[in-house]
Amino acid sequence: MNDISLKWCTEQDIADPLKQYRNRFDLPEGIIYMDGNSLGPLPIGVADRVAHVVSEEWRSNLVKSWNSADWINLPTRVGAKIAPLIGAKPHEVVMADSTSVNLFKVAAAALKMRPGHCEILSEPGNFPTDLYMMQGLAAFLGNDCHLKTVDRADIAAAITQDTAVVLLTQVHYVSADMMDMKAITRAAHDKGALIIWDLSHSAGAVPVVLNESNADFAVGCGYKYLNGGPGAPAFIFVAERHLKSVQQPLTGWFGHSDPFGFVDDYLPSDGIKRMLVGTPGILAASALDSALDAFNGVDMALVRHKSVALTDLFIRLVESRLVGYGVELATPKDSARRGSHVSLTHENAFAVMQALIERGVIGDFRAPNFLRFGMTPLYLGFEDMYRAVDTLADILNTEQWHEERFSKKSAVT
Ligand SMILES: *Cc1c(COP(=O)(O)O)cnc(C)c1O
Numbered sequence: 001m002n003d004i005s006l007k008w009c010t011e012q013d014i015a016d017p018l019k020q021y022r023n024r025f026d027l028p029e030g031i032i033y034m035d036g037n038s039l040g041p042l043p044i045g046v047a048d049r050v051a052h053v054v055s056e057e058w059r060s061n062l063v064k065s066w067n068s069a070d071w072i073n074l075p076t077r078v079g080a081k082i083a084p085l086i087g088a089k090p091h092e093v094v095m096a097d098s099t100s101v102n103l104f105k106v107a108a109a110a111l112k113m114r115p116g117h118c119e120i121l122s123e124p125g126n127f128p129t130d131l132y133m134m135q136g137l138a139a140f141l142g143n144d145c146h147l148k149t150v151d152r153a154d155i156a157a158a159i160t161q162d163t164a165v166v167l168l169t170q171v172h173y174v175s176a177d178m179m180d181m182k183a184i185t186r187a188a189h190d191k192g193a194l195i196i197w198d199l200s201h202s203a204g205a206v207p208v209v210l211n212e213s214n215a216d217f218a219v220g221c222g223y224k225y226l227n228g229g230p231g232a233p234a235f236i237f238v239a240e241r242h243l244k245s246v247q248q249p250l251t252g253w254f255g256h257s258d259p260f261g262f263v264d265d266y267l268p269s270d271g272i273k274r275m276l277v278g279t280p281g282i283l284a285a286s287a288l289d290s291a292l293d294a295f296n297g298v299d300m301a302l303v304r305h306k307s308v309a310l311t312d313l314f315i316r317l318v319e320s321r322l323v324g325y326g327v328e329l330a331t332p333k334d335s336a337r338r339g340s341h342v343s344l345t346h347e348n349a350f351a352v353m354q355a356l357i358e359r360g361v362i363g364d365f366r367a368p369n370f371l372r373f374g375m376t377p378l379y380l381g382f383e384d385m386y387r388a389v390d391t392l393a394d395i396l397n398t399e400q401w402h403e404e405r406f407s408k409k410s411a412v413t
Contacts, residue, residue, distance in 0.1 A: 004317060004386070012382035018306055021378040024294045025227075032384045034363040037173075037201060037341050037374030040227030040291070049290035050283060058282075074285045075254075075276055079235060081292040082226070085300065086199055086218065087209040088237050094272045095222065095285060099200055099234040102219040103133045103167070105248040105275060106236060110165040110194040110217060111141070112247050117164035118145035121193070123152045127173045130198055134167060152177060156187040163193040170208070171201035171339030174366050176311075176331045178206065178339045181213040189214065200224060203235075205307065205340035205376070207300045210237055217242075225340070225376065228288030236275045243271055252277035294378065306377035307340040310385055314342050314373065317389035325396040330370060341374040346396075350413070354406035355395045361388045365413045 013019060026042045027033055033041055057065040066072050080090035096102060111118060118141065120134050131147065138145040150158040152172065159166060166188045171178045181197065188195040197218040202208050204225030210218055216239050222232030238246055251266045253259045254276035258267070268274035312335055318327065322344075330343040346352050346369060353365040363373040373388065395401055 004313070004320070006383065006386050009313070009382035009386040012309070016306065016381060018298075018302055018377055019381065021294070021298065022381075025379045027379060031360045031362055032380070032388050034361065034373040034375070034380065034384075034388060036227070036376035036379075037205070037224050037372070038364050039223055039230060040204075040225060040376075041379065042229070043227050043291045043294040045293060046229065046287050046290045050287050053283060053286045071280075071282050074282065074289060075233075075280050076273065078233070078285060078289050078292065079272065081289070081295075082203065082220075082235050083237075085208065085226075085295060086203055086220070086237060087207070087211050087213075088218075089211065089240060091272055092211075092240055092243070093235055093237050094275050095233045095235050095280070095288065096276050097234060098231075099198070099219050099221050100129045100133055101250075101277075102234050102236045102275075103130060103196075103198070104137055105250055105277075106196050106217040106219055106238070107134060107137055107165060107167060108141075109238075109246045109248040110196060111137075111145075113194060113242070113245075114164040114192075117162065117193075118143060119162050120145075120147045120165050120167060121155070121159060121163045122147060122149050122167045123155060123169075124149040125152075125172075125174070126167075126169055127198070127200065130167060130169060152179070155179075156184055159187050159191045159193055161191055163188070163191055165194050165196060167196045167198065169198040169200065171206065171341075173201055174330065174343050174370055174372065176201070176339040176341045176343060178202075178332075178337055181209060181215065185213040185215050201339055201341070204295065205303075207304050211239070215239060222288045226288065227291040227294060229284065229291065231284065232288045232291075233280065233285055236272075238272060238275060243274075246274065248275055250277045254278055254280070298378065303377045307375055308335040308338070310375040310377065310380060310382065311335065311338055311340065311342050313382060314375065314385045314389065317385060318342075318344060318392075321389055321393045322396065325393075327396070340376065341372060343373070344371045345369050346371060348401055350409065351401040351406040352392070352395060354408075355401040355403070356388075356392060358406075359391050359395070361391050363388075367413070 057069040078095035079093035134147040199220035203220040218237035222228035
């Protein structure tokens with residue numbers, strides 16, 4: 001097949017400086033897992049850690065573990081572990097709640113900092129919960145509060161003096177289009193607006209430069225590239241300069257300056273803890289804490305380098321092997337504008353993906369007609385790209401996806 005052979009891919013794997021990290025993950029045999037951007041796989045150590053938390057910290061030590069196992073500081077300890085992955089300082093990041101809830105908290109907090117302004121600017125086709133949460137927040141606030149959406153490519157130009165807050169997902173969840181964080185943050189600040197970056201498809205996948213960009217706020221997911229497990233807690237970043245003054249509306253006791261003072265009046269903590277709400281789920285938090293160790297000593301520049309190489313290779317293979325099957329690339333060809341996944345379109349994307357999954361190549365389907373493949377450099381290699389496209393080519397060529405069982409939809413796609 002043209003220029004790229006399986007042998008060449010194998011040679012790239014042998015020379016890969018990140019190859020030893022694959023054994024930090026407990027992946028089932030015989031599959032190529034290309035859905036780490038939806039649910040990261042199980043890192044080694046997480047199962048033991050959770051078992052330990054259950055049997056020792058909870059069963060044996062009971063309530064004492066809030067202190068003895070330092071459960072109370074898990075939100076900030078996990079936040080500090082995430083910080084270097086997103087270009088933040090340790091005390092600017094905290095683990096909390098879900099991304100959806102965190103979006104509400106930071107957007108409300110940002111609006112509060114822009115008195116007289118109530119326009120939230122985002123893009124149509126953003127991840128649904130980002131838009132839904134902003135619609136709910138605007139409806140709750142009433143008056144002239146509203147969400148305005150403008151195509152990704154036109155965002156910078158659409159920021160005006162009326163814009164209060166700009167909410168953008170740096171790497172788009174379908175197209176993988178990656179925004180220039182520095183340029184867009186600057187464009188927002190030039191007009192007096194604040195910016196919130198959703199890093200759900202960035203954190204752990206691409207180097208993120210929040211402070212270098214002078215960003216105000218960020219949120220992101222714990223269960224995608226950070227591998228924290230299904231429904232893992234999310235995170236929040238607040239720039240140091242806002243930490244003393246930022247006011248978020250969900251003023252629960254974990255955000256209080258003295259949660260165990262049990263006083264009647266709310267007084268926010270003077271740091272990032274003010275973004276907390278209630279008692280964290282310690283089992284899930286412990287899983288995420290342990291999962292983050294998979295990044296210990298990992299050079300994110302090498303991760304980015306390999307991510308680009310894998311997505312480039314996948315695209316080249318698609319372009320040479322899938323001609324004439326109605327497959328189109330839905331991801332930027334310019335690697336500088338691309339995150340760490342690749343999406344393709346096909347009229348029967350759902351059935352094609354089901355057939356692929358049955359054959360051990362696990363990507364996902366996104367409505368209406370996208371096949372999405374996550375390239376996670378810590379556990380995927382070049383041969384995996386070759387085999388994935390090879391299997392896809394076979395399914396399209398034999399039209400195996402026509403088989404009836406591949407058209408049955410479950411609740412989760
Ligand atoms: C995955 C994702 C979310 C998920 O939000 P949850 O509250 O964890 O369900 C939010 N925003 C973006 C951009 C995402 O990709």
